[in-house]
Amino acid sequence: MDVYFLQQVVNALSAGSLYALMAVGLALIFGILRLINFAHGDVMMVAAYLAAFSLFAGLPVPAAIVTMIVGTVVVGVLMERIAYRPIRGGPEVAMLLTSFAVGQILQNGTLLLTRLGNQPTQIAFPAPDFLSGVVQIGAVTIPRVNVVSFGSGVVLLVLVMLFLTRTRTGLAMHAAAEDLPAAQLMGIKVNRVVATAFALSAALAAVAGLLYASQAGQINPYLGFTPVLKAFIAAVIGGFGSIPGAVVGAYALGFLEVIPTALSGIADVLPPGSVSPGVHDLLATVFPSGLGSYRDAIVFVFLILMLLFRPNGILGGGAKEDVP
Amino acid sequence: MLELIDVQVQYGNIRAIDGISLGVARGELVALIGSNGAGKSTTLKTISGLLRPSAGSIRYEGQEITRAPTDRIVGLGISHCPEGRRIFGRLSVRENLVLGGISRPANEVRQDLDRISSLLPLLGERMTQLGGTLSGGEQQMLAIGRALMSRPRLLLLDEPSLGLAPMMVERVFEVIGDLKRQGLTILLVEQNVHHALDAADRAYVLETGRITLEGAAAILRHDPQVEHSYLGR
Amino acid sequence: MTAWRVPRRTLVAIAILSVVLTLLDASGLAFWQGLAINLAIFIILVEALNLASGFTGVFSLGHIGFMAIGAYTGAILTLPLRTKAEYLPNLPGWLSGVHLDMAVGPFPLGFLVATLVAGLIVMVVAGLVGAVLLRLSGHFVAVATLGFLVIVRVILFNADEITRGSRTFSNVTPYTNLWWAWGWAVVAIYVAWRLKFSGYGREMFAQKGDRWAARSIGISILRPRLVAFVVSAFLTAVAGSLYAHFITSFSPTVFYFDLTFRVITMLVVGGMGSVSGSVIGVIVVLALAEALRRVEEATLLYGLGGILLAAFFLAVIIFRPDGILGARELSLERVIGRIRRRTSPGAGKEAPGPG
Numbered sequence: 001m002d003v004y005f006l007q008q009v010v011n012a013l014s015a016g017s018l019y020a021l022m023a024v025g026l027a028l029i030f031g032i033l034r035l036i037n038f039a040h041g042d043v044m045m046v047a048a049y050l051a052a053f054s055l056f057a058g059l060p061v062p063a064a065i066v067t068m069i070v071g072t073v074v075v076g077v078l079m080e081r082i083a084y085r086p087i088r089g090g091p092e093v094a095m096l097l098t099s100f101a102v103g104q105i106l107q108n109g110t111l112l113l114t115r116l117g118n119q120p121t122q123i124a125f126p127a128p129d130f131l132s133g134v135v136q137i138g139a140v141t142i143p144r145v146n147v148v149s150f151g152s153g154v155v156l157l158v159l160v161m162l163f164l165t166r167t168r169t170g171l172a173m174h175a176a177a178e179d180l181p182a183a184q185l186m187g188i189k190v191n192r193v194v195a196t197a198f199a200l201s202a203a204l205a206a207v208a209g210l211l212y213a214s215q216a217g218q219i220n221p222y223l224g225f226t227p228v229l230k231a232f233i234a235a236v237i238g239g240f241g242s243i244p245g246a247v248v249g250a251y252a253l254g255f256l257e258v259i260p261t262a263l264s265g266i267a268d269v270l271p272p273g274s275v276s277p278g279v280h281d282l283l284a285t286v287f288p289s290g291l292g293s294y295r296d297a298i299v300f301v302f303l304i305l306m307l308l309f310r311p312n313g314i315l316g317g318g319a320k321e322d323v324p
Numbered sequence: 325m326l327e328l329i330d331v332q333v334q335y336g337n338i339r340a341i342d343g344i345s346l347g348v349a350r351g352e353l354v355a356l357i358g359s360n361g362a363g364k365s366t367t368l369k370t371i372s373g374l375l376r377p378s379a380g381s382i383r384y385e386g387q388e389i390t391r392a393p394t395d396r397i398v399g400l401g402i403s404h405c406p407e408g409r410r411i412f413g414r415l416s417v418r419e420n421l422v423l424g425g426i427s428r429p430a431n432e433v434r435q436d437l438d439r440i441s442s443l444l445p446l447l448g449e450r451m452t453q454l455g456g457t458l459s460g461g462e463q464q465m466l467a468i469g470r471a472l473m474s475r476p477r478l479l480l481l482d483e484p485s486l487g488l489a490p491m492m493v494e495r496v497f498e499v500i501g502d503l504k505r506q507g508l509t510i511l512l513v514e515q516n517v518h519h520a521l522d523a524a525d526r527a528y529v530l531e532t533g534r535i536t537l538e539g540a541a542a543i544l545r546h547d548p549q550v551e552h553s554y555l556g557r
Numbered sequence: 558m559t560a561w562r563v564p565r566r567t568l569v570a571i572a573i574l575s576v577v578l579t580l581l582d583a584s585g586l587a588f589w590q591g592l593a594i595n596l597a598i599f600i601i602l603v604e605a606l607n608l609a610s611g612f613t614g615v616f617s618l619g620h621i622g623f624m625a626i627g628a629y630t631g632a633i634l635t636l637p638l639r640t641k642a643e644y645l646p647n648l649p650g651w652l653s654g655v656h657l658d659m660a661v662g663p664f665p666l667g668f669l670v671a672t673l674v675a676g677l678i679v680m681v682v683a684g685l686v687g688a689v690l691l692r693l694s695g696h697f698v699a700v701a702t703l704g705f706l707v708i709v710r711v712i713l714f715n716a717d718e719i720t721r722g723s724r725t726f727s728n729v730t731p732y733t734n735l736w737w738a739w740g741w742a743v744v745a746i747y748v749a750w751r752l753k754f755s756g757y758g759r760e761m762f763a764q765k766g767d768r769w770a771a772r773s774i775g776i777s778i779l780r781p782r783l784v785a786f787v788v789s790a791f792l793t794a795v796a797g798s799l800y801a802h803f804i805t806s807f808s809p810t811v812f813y814f815d816l817t818f819r820v821i822t823m824l825v826v827g828g829m830g831s832v833s834g835s836v837i838g839v840i841v842v843l844a845l846a847e848a849l850r851r852v853e854e855a856t857l858l859y860g861l862g863g864i865l866l867a868a869f870f871l872a873v874i875i876f877r878p879d880g881i882l883g884a885r886e887l888s889l890e891r892v893i894g895r896i897r898r899r900t901s902p903g904a905g906k907e908a909p910g911p912g
Contacts, residue, residue, distance in 0.1 A: 036696050086875045092696045093616045097825065098874050100818055101867040108863030115859050168426060175412050175423050181374055182410035187398030187427035187474060225814060229707065232700060297711035300704035307693055307701050 006140050008258045014146035014215075016254025017153025021208040022231035023238070023246035024160060025201030031177030031241040032197055034092060035084060036232065038099040041224025042106035043079070043202050047072040047209030048219045049110055052125055053117075061128045069206045075106075076202025077195050085191070103224070110221040122220040131214035145214045156207060157247055160200070164243060169196055177241065226296070233303045256302065260295045325350045325509055326371070326402075326478055331380030333363075333370050340366045342533040343380065348478070353500070353510045355520040355541065358530035359553075364513040365407045367530070368480045371511075372404035373397045384478070398427055403476035407483045407513075409467040413456030417447055420455050420466055424473030433473070440469045444499065461492030468499060478509045485516045497523055521545045571743065578735050590735060594803055596843060597738035601745040601796040603823045603835040608749055609789035611829035611884075615691065615782055618817060619702035620793050622709035623683060625812035627675040627794025628801035629713065629720055632729045634671035635802070640728055647718035658730065668732040672798040676791040683790030684783070691782045706817065713809040720809070727806030733799045741799060745792050749832045752788065819846070822870045828880030833887035838880065845869065 022040060029037045050071045054064035083102045087094055114121065131145045164170035175183040176193045184190055212227065213219050234253045238245025326348040333341040341363045348354045356364050369375045371382060373394035382390045389397055412420050421440060425433040441448030444465050450458065458466060464484055471479060481500070485493045497519050504510060504523070514520035521527060521541045529537035529550065537544065544550050581590055602624065609617045633645070638656045641648065657667035657674075690701045713720050720726065801807060819842070827838020849862035873880065 036700065083871055083875075087878075090878070093699060094874055094878055096616070096696050096699055097821060098871060100821070101870045101874070104818060104867035105864050105871075108860040108867070110860075112858060112860030112864065115857075168422075171415070171419060171423060172426060174415060174419075178412050178414055179410055182406060182412070183423075184374065184394045185372060185398070185404045185406060185410075186423050186470075187395045188423075189395045226707075229700075229703065294711060294715055297708040300708050303704050304690065304701050307697050308689065 003140055004262075007142070008262050010140075010142050010146050010150075012254040012258040013251070014149040014254070015257060016251035017149045018208050018211055018215075018227070018250075019231055019234045019253050020153055020157055020247045020250035021204045021211075022227060023234040023250045024157065024243055025204045026228075026231050027235045027238075027241055027243050027246040028173070028197045028201045030235070031243075032173065032180065032194060033084070033088065033095070035095045036099065037084075037201075038096065038228055038232075039079065039103040039106060040099075040201070040205060040231065041226070041228025042103040042110075043072060043076055043224070044205040044209040044212065044227060045219070045221060045224035046075055046106055046110060047202075047206035048125065048213035048223070049114075049221075050206075051210050051213065052123060052219060055126045055128070061130075064128075065210065068210060069203055072206035072209070073199045073202045076198045076205075080195060080198040085194075107221045107224075114221070122218050125213040125217055125219050127214035127217070131211070143215070145211065149211045149215070152207065152211070156204065160204070161243070163200075169193070173197060230299070233299060233306075236303060236306055253299070257295055257299055260298050325385055326511065327383040328367070328371070329381050329383070331367075331370060331377045331382060333366055333375055334378045340533055341370070341377075344530070344533070344535050345380075346528050346535065346538070348509060348511050350477075350509055351504075351507055352525045353504045353512060353523055355524035355527040356511065356513045356530055357515070357517050357520055357527060357550075360515070361532075362530040363533045364530055365482050368404060368406075368482050368511070368513055371397075372402060372480060374404075395427070398474055398476075401475070401477035402480065403471040403474050403478070404480040405467050405471035405482060405484070407486070409460075409463045411455045411458075411463050411466050411470065414454065416452050416454055417458070417466055418451040420470050421447070421473050424470035425475075427474055432475070436473050436475070440472055443472075443502070444469050461488050461495065464488060464492070464496055465499070468496075472503075476508070478511065479503070481510060481512045483513055483515060485514060485519065493519065517550070521550075567747075574739065574743070578739055582735050592843075592847070593735055594733060594738040596839060597735075597742040598796050598799050598803070599820070599823060599839045599843065600742045600836055601792055601799070602820050603827070603839050604742075604745040604749045604832065605789040605792035605796065606820055606824050607789075607829065607832065607835050608752060608785045608792070611824060611831070611835075616696075616699040617702045617786070617789075618699050618821075619686075619705035619709070620789070621812045621817045621820070622706045623679045623790045623793040624797035624800070624816075625709055625713060625809065626679050626682065627672075627797025628807065628812065629726070629797075630675035630678055630794070631668075631671045631798025632726060632801040633719065634674060635667055635730055635732065636728065637730075644728055645719070645721065649718070652719070665732050668730075668737075668802065672795055675798045676794045679794035680787050680791045683787045687783045687786040687790075688779075691779060691786060706813070710809050710813060713812075723808060723810075725806050725808045729801055729805040731802055731805050733803040738799055738803070741792075741795055745795075746832060746836070748788065748792065749835075752785070753830075753832060818867075822866065824880075825870065825878075826873050826880050828882035828884060830884030831880070831882040831886055834880055834882035834885075837882065837887070841881075842866075 022044065026037060026040055029035055029040075047068050051064055051068040054067045055061070059067065079102055083098055084095070087098055111121065114123070127145070131148055133144050134141050135144050135147055136142075164173060172183065172186075172188045172193050173196070175186065176188060176190065180190065183193075208227075212223070216223070230253060231250070234250035235241075235246045236249065237252055238247065238249030328344060328346050330343050330345055331341060332339060332343055344363075344367065346354070346356075356367060358364055366375065370377050371389075373389075373392055373396075376391060380390070381388060384397075384400060384402060387400070389400065389402075392400075412423065415423070418437070421437055422433060425436055428436070441451070446462055446465050447469050450462070455463065455466060468481070468484065471481075484496050484500070488496065493516065500510065500512070500523055512520060512524065521544060524541040526539065527541045527544050528535050529544070537547065537549065539547075578593075581593055584590075602620075606617065606620055609615070609620065633641075633648075633652065634655060634657045636644065636656060637658045638654075641653055641656060645653070657671040658665075659667045686705055690698055690705070693701055714723050716722070717724070797812075823838040823842045824835060825838070826841055827836070828834030846862065846866060849865055853859050853862045
């Protein structure tokens with residue numbers, strides 16, 4: 001029972017780290033542009049493919065990682081330049097729809113390129129050694145990728161926070177996110193700040209892509225859709241637009257997701273006689289053994305509840321959206 | 325130093341500014357007065373590049389800056405302290421000031437932080453305080469300090485006395501007076517006509533997008549129209 | 558646009574449509590018939606989305622979820638008893654006894670009833686969902702409705718006693734033909750038209766323009782949105798049932814994001830808020846998609862079609878965000894007037910047009 005519990009905690013922390021890397025990227029862009037970049041998940045997908053093909057081509061792991069990050073950043077910056085800059089300042093919904101279109105282009109582009117390379121739609125991901133296998137911590141066996149996800153997630157997030165609070169560019173991003181015209185009056189080059197935000201968020205997505213692909217074992221051009229939705233939920237929980245909030249929201253989501261899986265069929269897992277039959281039956285009804293597969297639906301119901309009752313997130317702050 | 329020639333600005337179908345021409349000479353303090361909605365703030369925003377004129381031209385020290393991007397305009401030495409102060413509430417006083425000087429090299433910024441703190445001791449005492457927690461008057465000082473961090477040669481000041489208690493208004497205008505004495509050229513938009521005309525060398529009166537009166541501040545102060553409309557006599 | 562004008566033109570249009578459909582029906586050209594049915598179903602979907610989003614400016618990304626519910630409900634209801642027993646052995650008791658496959662002479666009454674029932678069920682769901690979600694605005698409601706799409710999909714995947722989960726649902730009787738599809742399409746266009754030019758419609762458009770201003774004059778925000786949402790969900794469900802009985806086999810993956818994006822593209826291209834624009838949008842996008850599909854098959858460059866279609870969408874959003882017609886309607890006089898102006902001697906000095 002303890003082992004099971006610990007494994008769930010590890011899963012939650014690992015998933016939370018992944019969501020945090022993605023959510024921070026979303027929050028960065030939303031903070032400055034008020035744009036929900038739904039193509040973010042596809043940026044992550046592109047990174048996974050870049051990593052896969054670099055590794056297939058025989059590049060040593062560090063070179064493959066560098067290629068992946070650089071390539072993804074290029075994609076992110078180009079994306080902004082071509083699709084988002086022309087509609088900057090436009091209606092929110094138009095920007096949202098544009099991000100869907102960009103996502104479609106990335107997905108179909110990847111599909112096309114894999115076809116041209118005579119690869120199937122779904123490819124097995126050649127996870128490097130440091131992301132494969134398991135580690136033993138005491139009595140618990142944990143997949144190595146989970147440990148690395150958590151560790152690298154924490155390190156990267158700390159670095160990002162330092163960047164945002166200690167450097168000039170980071171400060172400029174804060175300013176741009178809080179009040180863009182006032183930031184312009186400081187002589188801040190908005191285009192450059194926006195491009196940097198996209199570059200940074202793409203780099204984070206790249207790392208997330210590598211970790212996700214190593215966990216999942218397989219990649220396909222459509223893998224980005226659900227992660228970006230989850231990242232969005234994480235950002236909302238934390239108060240959309242707030243970077244620390246996005247991190248908190250991401251880990252909260254990681255734990256939240258684990259709960260249905262952990263609780264599903266809990267009535268059967270409990271040692272016999274530990275609870276009264278009435279409670280046992282109640283638990284069996286509320287948490288049936290099939291509950292785990294409804295996990296995504298439950299998470300989205302939670303999102304909707306958050307949007308309704310706490311649109312500014314658990315921490316409050318972030319974008320001020322007035323709802324009449 | 326600054327010249328606006330026949331500038332027009334449109335908001336959709338509405339012409340907010342309908343062909344105004346004005347000039348500011350080096351070292352002058354020129355006031356732009358008029359009632360709400362006359363287009364005063366729009367004029368400043370057009371000069372600093374937040375808005376684009378639909379016609380006319382704007383020249384600064386001989387250069388065309390009509391359609392220049394804001395960051396270039398700031399680089400040329402024009403600083404705009406916006407209406408409503410617009411300080412970054414979630415950042416500290418110090419960070420706000422640093423942002424003001426973000427286009428300058430780091431060593432200059434350090435010097436300027438000291439300089440501004442002594443010019444505006446109110447700020448010097450509150451460096452680590454969050455902008456959002458300052459009072460209205462303190463925020464206005466911060467906004468002005470922040471605008472000065474870019475070492476401007478021309479300062480555009482938009483309604484600095486707005487929403488401030490009379491004593492704070494006095495102090496703000498003291499600072500403005502100091503700045504003028506130090507040689508800074510200032511274009512001041514104000515609703516507080518009394519103070520504006522006291523501080524200014526020359527003034528323009530703006531009504532629904534057009535300039536209706538101009539001249540030396542001393543003379544305008546006694547102009548019957550101005551007295552009637554703005555000074556309440 | 559006064560009310561009396563519509564009937565005469567409509568009758569003419571319907572007459573022309575009937576002639577075309579009769580010819581098509583008799584021609585036996587299966588490909589073109591299929592295309593025409595597809596066209597009709599998409600028209601219903603886009604007009605429905607127009608009602609919910611285009612008129613009110615509130616974006617619903619989850620509408621295909623309603624289509625899915627409509628499709629599965631309609632299909633399950635019309636399955637003949639024996640097929641149902643074999644194919645869906647674990648249906649709950651009351652459902653396994655229902656079979657709406659009766660006919661009145663040649664007229665498949667069961668199909669109509671099943672479709673209506675599907676629509677009504679979805680209306681109830683939409684009422685609940687709408688009451689909850691429509692309080693949000695802007696991109697928040699868009700994402701919340703996207704959440705609804707995901708929730709529906711998860712439920713469909715998991716309730717496999719009813720839906721067969723991730724397995725293909727087939728054996729659906731192919732009731733849908735040109736007449737059903739276009740009959741409902743005409744209904745959808747008519748409903749959208751009447752609603753747009755009614756008191757409700759004006760409320761909806763007002764609410765789109767300036768939320769705060771509308772509120773201050775006392776126009777309730779929730780009611781027009783909810784009405785549009787529920788009616789539009791009904792039509793979407795009908796489209797779902799029609800679709801189910803057209804392709805006769807499907808799975809939850811059909812009713813997900815790609816379809817959503819395609820419908821949105823049609824809506825935006827035609828012009829959100831324009832009833833006739835939606836029809837044009839469907840035609841343009843379907844034609845483009847079909848052309849691209851052939852290019853893909855000829856060159857074996859699968860995925861190219863998707864890229865170009867999305868690029869087309871981007872171009873529209875960037876350069877002509879109001880779509881072809883914006884919120885206006887197609888008017889024959891204006892078209893003729895423009896043609897006349899272009900070909901007249903004074904051509905070149907065109908009067909300021911929409912842009």
